[in-house]
Amino acid sequence: MQRAFSKFVGNCLLFLAGFLFAALTSSEALEIGLGTADITPDVTTFRVPLAGYGARLGRPATGIHDPLRAKVLYLNDKNRHMALIAVDLRSSTPEFKKQIVEKTADLGMNLDNIFVAASHTHAGPSMYPEKFWQMQFGKYDPAIVDIMTSAIAQAIRRAAAATIPARVGYAAKNLDGFTRNRRWRYNTEQRNANGETPNVEPKLSVVRFDDMNGECLALAVHFAAHPTILGAENMRISAEWPGVLQRELERAFPKCVALYLNGAEGDQSPAVGEGGDEFERMNNYGMRLAQYAAQLAEQIETRPDLSIGYMRCLPDLPEITFPESARRKFAAYADAAREALPGKAELQLFQIGPIALAGLPGEPIMEVGQAVEEGFADSDFELPLAIGLANDYIGYIVNEKEYAHGGYEVESRSYYGSGLGAFIETEIALMGKKLAGKATCD
Numbered sequence: 001m002q003r004a005f006s007k008f009v010g011n012c013l014l015f016l017a018g019f020l021f022a023a024l025t026s027s028e029a030l031e032i033g034l035g036t037a038d039i040t041p042d043v044t045t046f047r048v049p050l051a052g053y054g055a056r057l058g059r060p061a062t063g064i065h066d067p068l069r070a071k072v073l074y075l076n077d078k079n080r081h082m083a084l085i086a087v088d089l090r091s092s093t094p095e096f097k098k099q100i101v102e103k104t105a106d107l108g109m110n111l112d113n114i115f116v117a118a119s120h121t122h123a124g125p126s127m128y129p130e131k132f133w134q135m136q137f138g139k140y141d142p143a144i145v146d147i148m149t150s151a152i153a154q155a156i157r158r159a160a161a162a163t164i165p166a167r168v169g170y171a172a173k174n175l176d177g178f179t180r181n182r183r184w185r186y187n188t189e190q191r192n193a194n195g196e197t198p199n200v201e202p203k204l205s206v207v208r209f210d211d212m213n214g215e216c217l218a219l220a221v222h223f224a225a226h227p228t229i230l231g232a233e234n235m236r237i238s239a240e241w242p243g244v245l246q247r248e249l250e251r252a253f254p255k256c257v258a259l260y261l262n263g264a265e266g267d268q269s270p271a272v273g274e275g276g277d278e279f280e281r282m283n284n285y286g287m288r289l290a291q292y293a294a295q296l297a298e299q300i301e302t303r304p305d306l307s308i309g310y311m312r313c314l315p316d317l318p319e320i321t322f323p324e325s326a327r328r329k330f331a332a333y334a335d336a337a338r339e340a341l342p343g344k345a346e347l348q349l350f351q352i353g354p355i356a357l358a359g360l361p362g363e364p365i366m367e368v369g370q371a372v373e374e375g376f377a378d379s380d381f382e383l384p385l386a387i388g389l390a391n392d393y394i395g396y397i398v399n400e401k402e403y404a405h406g407g408y409e410v411e412s413r414s415y416y417g418s419g420l421g422a423f424i425e426t427e428i429a430l431m432g433k434k435l436a437g438k439a440t441c442d
């Protein structure tokens, strides 16, 4: 334990003072500011391959179905400031985050106080500098990333320049029939023999930010599912159902900015309902989800003067290894994979009063997400949320049980062995304790 902690401390930066949820009397004076940016690439000027499905073979987008946006929630209390950035993209990259930081460094923004959360839309641009990812999603033009990060930096500036005192509250509810476990098809017989049941994560959480008069300023919606209603044949840019969800919420709350945060979606597929074509089905799914989110938002009571905090850790990842059953398949691009994949996991916590946002750099399956959230049990957070696709991408994050079942998430996109899930769970639990002041460094 001693060793684990010293490693932990060596790799961590913690910015927190006066952490006490209950100490509302100390008047931390939370303020927030909002910013929105259109980050839709210009497909008439640039060649824009879409990231998400390898089956598109790197072909460029042919048009725009609906725009991609970035939403900035800038927060400050009297001690510190930080920005949560929700983007309609497949995943973030270190280069993407670095550019945002560089363009806002004069505001005191850095890698620790900026949290990038991608929706995982499969109809956004390929934006990966590494050959390994370009082999799968197509070459990208660095000018596109430069334009997107400049637009986001401007949105951060607008948000930081317009902060006002804010109240925060939250609500959560389980939704049946919105998700299915897409890994149940692998090893089904053995799963049945083991007495397993298909896991789904039904929890919809909404965090509401109001001004001091109770007028809604922002809604952050957390729900775990793949934005994969549009298939590989779709060649038009789209924010997918998270775009519909955010648009509909902003219609229902016209003065409010909606931010979508994906969860532990590694094995969660959308249970798609009625609709004549995939665009209609995507629209219906997003609208139904927005109705539930709006109902929750209406019920939320907010409170003022909360404190905020953040922490970012970069623990060394387990050694890169490919599953036994996929070694032959990986042989052709194992070198490119080793070159592209990070040696450290970027893990990030944002604390907003009693809420902990845990950013994981990849696609955790729901069991890992639940374990991550349960890992906060000793840390006094009322609402811990595991957020996938945050900041960086290390592939799927599965546990030992699911690793043994194989399938796409393991054989095509698990790069750090069967212990990755447990490793991430342990690291985040340590971070939660530290952020809550329940663990010391020595």
Ligand SMILES: [Zn+2]
Binding pocket: 120, 226, 266, 363
């Ligand atoms: Zn995925």
